Amino acid sequence: MRTTRPPRIACKRESLVITVFDGEEAIYTFDHAGRFCSAWAGYRLYRRALDGRVIRKHTDRSGRHPRRHRSFLEDEARATITDAAAGAASAALDALRDGTAEIVWSLPGDPDPNRATQFLEAAARFDAAAADADALRYASVYAPVPILPPDRYRSLVVQVTEGCHWNRCTFCSFYRARPFRIKPLDEFASHLGAIRAFFGQGLTLRRGAFLGDANALLLPAGDLMPRMDLLARALPDQAGDLAAFIDVFTGYRRDHRDLATLRARGLRRIYLGLESGDDELLEFLNKPQSAEEAIGLAHTARDAGMAVGIIVMAGIGGDAFWHRHVEATLAAIRAMELGAGDLLYVSAFAAPQSGPYAERAVAAGVKPLTEDEVWDQMDELVSGSKAALGPGARVARYDIEEFIY
Ligand code: SF4
CATH class of the missing domain: 3.80.30.20 (tm_1862 like domain)
Known part of the structure; x- marks a missing residue:
């Protein structure tokens, strides 16, 4: 991934948030198991459901009432955004290893590079194929x-x-x-x-x-x-x-x-x-x-x-x-x-x-x-x-x- 500025890695109590700066800013959120949850990219909000669907949303405020546009992505677009999230995690991992990443640590205790590495490795593995497998596991539980x-x-x-x-x-x-x-x-x-x-x-x-x-x-x-x-x-x-x-x-x-x-x-x-x-x-x-x-x-x-x-x-x-x-x-x-x-x-x-x-x-x-x-x-x-x-x-x-x- 071409970046114009090193990524920001925010390790929060509940999630991992990676911000990449590739011309325009994109933000990807994962749970601590590495599961891609949401993204803000290209002025659109994406949220991934545990059943594997991804919804894209934006609000049009030009009319008398705000109109919400939402659509569930087709397979190819779903794979593209999921792979982009995994790619952002992979780029953040490289930046963490070469010491260029900006780290924001809000978990209890001092910043722990090993823990941040674990979170990032799990997120980098969660590509489109892994997301599909995860959705199948989800369907067996709920x-x-x-x-x-x-x-x-x-x-x-x-x-x-x-x-x-x-x-x-x-x-x-x-x-x-x-x-x-x-x-x-x-x-x-x-x-x-x-x-x-x-x-x-x-x-x-x-x-x-x-x-x-x-x-x-x-x-x-x-x-x-x-x-x-x-x-x-x-x-x-x-x-x-x-x-x-x-x-x-x-x-x-x-x-x-x-x-x-x-x-x-x-x-x-x-x-x-x-x-x-x-x-x-x-x-x-x-x-x-x-x-x-x-x-x-x-x-x-x-x-x-x-x-x-x-x-x-x-x-x-x-x-x-x-x-x-x-x-x-x-x-x-x-x-x-x-x-x-x-x-x-x-x-x-x-x-x-x-x-x-x-x-x-x-x-x-x-x-x-x-x-x-x-x-x-x-x-x-x-x-x-x-x-x-x-x-x-x-x-x-x-x-x-x-x-x-
Ligand atoms: S009571 Fe049942 S059928 Fe009626 S609104 Fe609630 S969930 Fe739907």
């Missing part, structure tokens, strides 16, 4: 992970259950092809062992653990506790900071004592898919919950010492539900009295052309919103909720299209 909340993208997923036990909300296709099942204890123990072996030193990049998939918390406490014990033994660095989705329609039956017990075992935050505060829209979506149940569950969780993450959707229910959806959703958020540590995510809904949602919408004469209208509604929900949130609660946009694990 069922596909279709979604996580944005603040949990770097969590370690542990699949206590697989799928969603309801799986009939019209707008949701995350788990359609996957029957719901609870992993038996011995299988869960093997799953944890396989996770440890797969990530290796790369575990340092993972903050806390996420109990997958859609509703692991429907397990009674008596079934969850032994699984949490196994998790604490297998992955102690992650087990103290747990999070999970909870479905409102079974979750609202959990009482304060039950949730306080889970909190004491490390469950710090639960995420509720409120979607809308309008019960009629929820019925239209075939989501079997009411706003009142969601409000009750949020209060119970907060009283039990947990933080909550609430997810609502902008644009869902099209033109017919627009105003009542916004009003009822903001009213539900106000009634939840969210405070310090709580999060509200507003996710843009892209109406599908076919499937259960589209069929129901056509039958009811519900027209989908345009992309700009969805953004307008998102602005209404974001600005309206700012006034509805208590001190320390935050609202953010949630782009589910760009999720990768």
